[in-house]
Each structure stands twice: as C-alpha cells, then as structure tokens.
Amino acid sequence: EPEVTQTPSHQVTQMGQEVILRCVPISNHLYFYWYRQILGQKVEFLVSFYNNEISEKSEIFDDQFSVERPDGSNFTLKIRSTKLEDSAMYFCASTGDNYGYTFGSGTRLTVV
Amino acid sequence: AQRVTQPEKLLSVFKGAPVELKCNYSYSGSPELFWYVQYSRQRLQLLLRHISRESIKGFTADLNKGETSFHLKKPFAQEEDSAMYYCALSGNSGYALNFGKGTSLLVTP
Numbered sequence: 001e002p003e004v005t006q007t008p009s010h011q012v013t014q015m016g017q018e019v020i021l022r023c024v025p026i027s028n029h030l031y032f033y034w035y036r037q038i039l040g041q042k043v044e045f046l047v048s049f050y051n052n053e054i055s056e057k058s059e060i061f062d063d064q065f066s067v068e069r070p071d072g073s074n075f076t077l078k079i080r081s082t083k084l085e086d087s088a089m090y091f092c093a094s095t096g097d098n099y100g101y102t103f104g105s106g107t108r109l110t111v112v
Numbered sequence: 113a114q115r116v117t118q119p120e121k122l123l124s125v126f127k128g129a130p131v132e133l134k135c136n137y138s139y140s141g142s143p144e145l146f147w148y149v150q151y152s153r154q155r156l157q158l159l160l161r162h163i164s165r166e167s168i169k170g171f172t173a174d175l176n177k178g179e180t181s182f183h184l185k186k187p188f189a190q191e192e193d194s195a196m197y198y199c200a201l202s203g204n205s206g207y208a209l210n211f212g213k214g215t216s217l218l219v220t221p
Binding site for chain 2 (some may be wrong): 033035041042043044045048056058063091093101103104105106
C-alpha cells in the first residue's frame with residue numbers, strides 16, 4: 001500500500017535556527033498538507049497545497065513558515081527562526097480526489 | 113465556523129464490553145466526517161469515513177445530521193483497540209481536516 005514518507009523522524013534544533021521537514025507524498029495525489037500536534041494537544045492544520053500553490057492556511061501558519069514542492073516528489077515545510085513553542089510532531093498528509101487522506105509517520109521537532 | 117467536539121478525553125472499558133466514542137460537529141454546509149486512529153507511536157490511520165458507510169475492525173459510525181453527531185461504536189471491545197481516536201471534519205474534497213481533541217480508549221482485560 002502506498003505510504004507518505006517523512007524525514008527525519010526526529011530533529012533537534014537550537015532556538016533561532018531554521019529547519020526543513022521533508023515529505024514524499026503519494027505519487028498520484030493532488031493535495032498536500034502539513035499538520036502539527038503539540039504534545040498532549042489536538043492535531044492542528046497548518047497548510048494545504050494544490051497545483052503548486054498554497055490553497056488554504058491556518059492562523060498558525062505565519063511568516064515563520066513556508067512550504068515548497070521543489071521537484072515532482074518532495075514537499076517541504078520550512079520553519080525559520082524556530083521557537084521553543086514550535087516543538088511538536090509535524091505530520092505530512094496527501095490526498096487525491098476521493099477523500100483518501102493518508103498521513104506520514106511524522107517528524108518530532110524538538111527546539112532547545 | 114467548523115468545530116469538532118469529542119467530549120471524552122479518556123474512555124476505559126472492559127474487554128468484550130460495548131464502546132461508543134462521541135463526536136459532535138458544527139458546520140454550516142454538508143460535512144465529510146472521518147474517524148482516525150493512532151496506535152501507540154504510530155501514524156494517524158484512517159479508520160472510517162461516513163461517505164463509504166463501511167465497518168472497519170468491527171467499528172461503525174453513523175452520521176446523524178439532526179443531532180450533528182458522528183459517534184464511533186463497537187459492540188465488543190478488544191484489547192488491541194486501545195488507541196487514540198480522532199474525529200475529523202472536512203468541508204469539501206481537498207480541504208483541510210479539522211480534528212477533535214481526541215479520545216484515548218483503554219480496553220482492559
């Protein structure tokens with residue numbers, strides 16, 4: 001069964017540094033997403049991406065965040081100048097046109 | 113505005129007992145509703161979606177538009193059902209999922 005792949009599984013970074021989280025969505029999917037889950041809290045939507053542009057974003061997704069699909073397979077989330085409160089599990093997801101949202105296994109980001 | 117409410121943070125039942133995880137929603141249009149399950153240290157997995165009206169691992173969920181609910185039910189809980197369960201809502205295909213806070217189900221022998 002096709003999977004959404006995320007790397008790395010765990011990233012530790014110093015406050016103020018930039019991080020890039022990587023995702024390889026399912027190849028024939030059209031919509032790509034990033035979600036985050038702060039420890040003990042609900043899964044929160046960050047951004048959706050369709051046709052090479054952001055289609056929807058939450059209030060969490062401010063200028064600190066950016067997404068990119070640099071080639072035909074990767075989908076990245078960049079967090080500039082990380083803060084302690086950015087520590088969370090970040091999930092990538094993709095879907096076609098049939099509501100088949102598929103999530104990756106997540107990247108645990110720890111900002112120290 | 114969209115909202116998904118899962119009133120129970122933790123639900124503990126004995127093996128073999130029926131289980132119902134509650135989910136209520138608010139949405140002005142016609143929502144698409146899902147249940148996701150997250151086993152310990154694993155990824156979020158789609159369990160059910162209301163449009164397919166299927167039963168997965170013995171779980172069912174019926175959309176009740178009058179009560180704006182999409183409760184997840186299983187007649188006989190198993191220990192392997194212990195996990196975190198999230199109810200989620202989407203407005204349209206391709207739109208973001210709005211998750212509830214989740215209910216941790218613990219099935220004890």
